[in-house]
Amino acid sequence: MAFLRVKGLDAWYGKTQVLFGCDIALDQGGVIAVLGANGAGKTTLLRALSGMVRRQGDVILDGAAADQLSPEAVVRLGVAHVPEGRGTFARLTVEENLRLAAIIRKDTAGVRRDFARVYEYFPRLHERRSQQAGTLSGGEQQMLAIGRALMLAPKLMLLDEPSFGLAPQIRRDIFLILKDISRSSNVSMLVVEQNAALALDLASHAYLLETGRIVLSGTTDSFLADDTVRRTYLGY
Amino acid sequence: MELLLQQIMAGLATGGIYACFALAVVMIYQAIDHFNFAQGEMAMFSTYIAWQLMAWGLSFWLAFGLTFVFSLAMGAFLYLVVLKPVQNASALSQIVAFIALMCIFNSLAGTIWDYSVKPFPSPFPETAFFGALVTGHDLGMIAVTLIMLAGVFYFFKFSTLGLAMRAAAQNPESAQLCGVRVQMMTALGWALAAAIGSVAGMMVAYKVFLEPNMMYSIILYGFAAAIVGGLDSPAGAVAGGFLLGVVENLTGVYVPGGSELKLTFALLLIVVVLMFKPTGLFGHRVVKRV
Numbered sequence: 281m282a283f284l285r286v287k288g289l290d291a292w293y294g295k296t297q298v299l300f301g302c303d304i305a306l307d308q309g310g311v312i313a314v315l316g317a318n319g320a321g322k323t324t325l326l327r328a329l330s331g332m333v334r335r336q337g338d339v340i341l342d343g344a345a346a347d348q349l350s351p352e353a354v355v356r357l358g359v360a361h362v363p364e365g366r367g368t369f370a371r372l373t374v375e376e377n378l379r380l381a382a383i384i385r386k387d388t389a390g391v392r393r394d395f396a397r398v399y400e401y402f403p404r405l406h407e408r409r410s411q412q413a414g415t416l417s418g419g420e421q422q423m424l425a426i427g428r429a430l431m432l433a434p435k436l437m438l439l440d441e442p443s444f445g446l447a448p449q450i451r452r453d454i455f456l457i458l459k460d461i462s463r464s465s466n467v468s469m470l471v472v473e474q475n476a477a478l479a480l481d482l483a484s485h486a487y488l489l490e491t492g493r494i495v496l497s498g499t500t501d502s503f504l505a506d507d508t509v510r511r512t513y514l515g516y
Numbered sequence: 517m518e519l520l521l522q523q524i525m526a527g528l529a530t531g532g533i534y535a536c537f538a539l540a541v542v543m544i545y546q547a548i549d550h551f552n553f554a555q556g557e558m559a560m561f562s563t564y565i566a567w568q569l570m571a572w573g574l575s576f577w578l579a580f581g582l583t584f585v586f587s588l589a590m591g592a593f594l595y596l597v598v599l600k601p602v603q604n605a606s607a608l609s610q611i612v613a614f615i616a617l618m619c620i621f622n623s624l625a626g627t628i629w630d631y632s633v634k635p636f637p638s639p640f641p642e643t644a645f646f647g648a649l650v651t652g653h654d655l656g657m658i659a660v661t662l663i664m665l666a667g668v669f670y671f672f673k674f675s676t677l678g679l680a681m682r683a684a685a686q687n688p689e690s691a692q693l694c695g696v697r698v699q700m701m702t703a704l705g706w707a708l709a710a711a712i713g714s715v716a717g718m719m720v721a722y723k724v725f726l727e728p729n730m731m732y733s734i735i736l737y738g739f740a741a742a743i744v745g746g747l748d749s750p751a752g753a754v755a756g757g758f759l760l761g762v763v764e765n766l767t768g769v770y771v772p773g774g775s776e777l778k779l780t781f782a783l784l785l786i787v788v789v790l791m792f793k794p795t796g797l798f799g800h801r802v803v804k805r806v
């Protein structure tokens with residue numbers, strides 16, 4: 281039974297339709313990658329899933345219909361959306377950023393555990409915990425965005441270009457940590473990436489989005505074996 | 517020397533008025549990331565409600581409490597009905613909405629209660645201190661301001677609700693993704709700002725008397741105090757209010773022709789502070805990477 285099942289999803293930005301009949305399935309604890317060029321609709325797909333744009337179609341999340349819910353309600357179903365641009369609260373401290381992401385939780389002990397876990401993954405955030413988050417570097421803000429997502433104790437993480445604008449070393453570190461999170465805590469992940477190599481390494485299944493339609497789907501191995509995908513998105 | 521001390525005390529007493537309003541200004545700024553130019557008139561309107569309740573025979577503190585609750589509701593209502601529809605419009609359109617609200621409240625109060633000046637009672641004893649320059653009311657007002665300051669400070673610094681409200685104002689979209697109900701936070705911010713303003717109005721009305729235009733100069737000082745102290749710092753805003761009161765008063769006494777120049781000197785103080793510390797005396801510098 282899939283944790284997330286999307287059938288015939290359309291989505292709009294204002295009056296412009298961006299997504300056309302997308303089908304996606306994601307198992308509990310699974311990781312899928314969505315590849316595509318700029319403007320293919322990757323970000324819109326994530327925003328449609330978390331209810332931030334107008335959409336139509338079936339979205340079943342953990343057995344519940346989620347296609348009519350507000351973003352605040354989708355979060356409460358256990359979805360953590362790490363947005364494009366990282367969504368930093370610049371004038372809150374690092375610690376307040378993390379505290380904020382836990383406000384919908386009631387399990388104080390679990391929250392304390394997750395604080396420790398985030399600081400263990402990202403010692404840099406611990407060093408800077410009382411600093412204004414706006415002063416962090418791009419890589420640190422990405423760490424903070426993932427940290428906030430973890431503080432939500434999510435069942436599903438939607439990651440929008442986690443490698444965007446990062447130095448190669450930090451990019452690798454972040455993907456290693458994502459891999460560890462996915463292995464150790466049974467969180468499902470949907471990763472949208474321009475950097476196909478990183479995303480395919482993390483995921484088990486992949487989808488290719490072209491001008492708002494899913495044109496290819498399959499295991500990452502089948503993607504790596506596909507000549508067109510390799511030439512267009514992997515560059516070799 | 518004794519005169520100086522007396523004048524400083526008198527300055528603090530006036531400063532208490534400004535501090536009260538500055539606190540309301542900071543509250544709304546934290547909640548919506550904007551000024552609300554109608555804040556003074558909203559407070560004036562609330563004060564009329566209190567006056568009306570007392571005219572019907574209620575005691576001061578009962579009227580105070582009911583007015584506080586009324587103002588909470590009024591603030592939330594105004595946001596949901598008037599400002600929510602324009603919240604995605606440009607800053608300029610929003611300012612126009614604020615100014616419209618200001619005019620509406622002003623005429624509304626004038627229509628309901630007419631424009632004559634009305635006395636407003638004080639709940640504090642009449643005793644005078646420091647050569648009659650500071651009254652029991654002044655001290656009571658300062659105490660009320662400090663109590664509110666403590667409340668606002670605690671709310672933003674330690675309460676989860678305060679944290680959610682700051683987040684909602686700073687980055688509404690990201691706040692939603694953390695599960696914050698952004699609309700509700702903004703409505704609550706309006707409610708609290710209106711309530712704090714109403715307390716300020718009820719404290720001030722005894723000194724300036726009740727009439728529809730009572731807030732014109734005070735709200736200007738309130739904005740000034742908040743800017744001097746730092747818009748994101750409740751304590752700074754209150755300190756700014758007291759500072760402004762003292763500077764204004766000392767200018768009036770010690771500078772030849774100063775009583776005419778009070779306002780000029782007070783505003784000069786803002787310019788000087790902002791020249792050397794653009795975020796206000798207690799404001800936090802916002803650092804952004806690009």
